[in-house]
Amino acid sequence: MKIIFLKYKATGNDFIIINNTEKLFLLSKKIIKNMCNRNLGIGADGIILIEKIKKYDFYMKYYNSDGKEGTMCGNGGRCSVHFAKKIGIINNTNTLFKTIDGSHYASITKNIVSLNMKNIELVEVYKKHICINTGSPHHILFIDNKNYINVYNQGIKIRFNQKYIKKGVNVNFVKVKKHILNVRTYERGVENETLSCGTGVTASAIAAYNIKKLLYNKIIVQTLGGTLQVKFEKLLKSYKEIFLKGEVNFVYKGILKLA
DSSP states (O other): OEEEEEEEEETTEEEEEEEOTTOOOOOOHHHHHHHHOTTTSSOOSEEEEEEOOTTSSOEEEEEETTSSBOSOOHHHHHHHHHHHHHTTSOOSSEEEEEETTEEEEEEEETTEEEEEOOOBOOOEEOSSOEEEESSSEEEEEEOOTTOOOOHHHHHHHHHTSTTTTTTOOEEEEEEEETTEEEEEEEETTTTEEESOOHHHHHHHHHHHHHTTSOOOSEEEEEETTEEEEEEEEEETTEEEEEEEEEEOEEEEEEEEEOO
């Protein structure tokens, strides 16, 4: 079997994207893990299949690098929009597509993609952390700017603790520097720190606003892989019109031959 793929990255989050509109590919867990392996395969945080679906421009099916189908991926969604534009699935600057967590509107101008995220009805505030589901579940900790944090060691402890052991969670470590957030994320499914996490950035921005660490509803977020912008509207206790915006980069096109 021969698979044509495009490699994409968005603020360091990288993906293998495949046009599966003709339903030619059914990838096993083993194949996905091998493709994402950075030593023995292509290397990626995840794989995205772009498929047909009625009433939408396309369906985005996302797999983590552990081979399992994942929940919503914000940066993956933004890369999918650029991919769909590049191969002609969409012909204008706006699109409506569907993922595992529902429908998403997005706009694209050159390499900048703005993605409408799901509404948030619940922000769980605890003494030492905040929990928000932005299409994927996130555990958010605000840390002092002077403190060093080992994201992998601390993240894996929380991700596999008793509360999250069954379904897992993404763990975000957030520093507030003036009007900018610095976010580092341990991602479940990848089981390591990634250079950026779109749903984690979104959750962290809303968490910061919710507990008044930032007072603006348009927030700049710095990750290891680059800069993203999150904006939203708050209505009573819920958050709506949430947009994740940033740069997307096509890296290369490749062909993978499977025995």
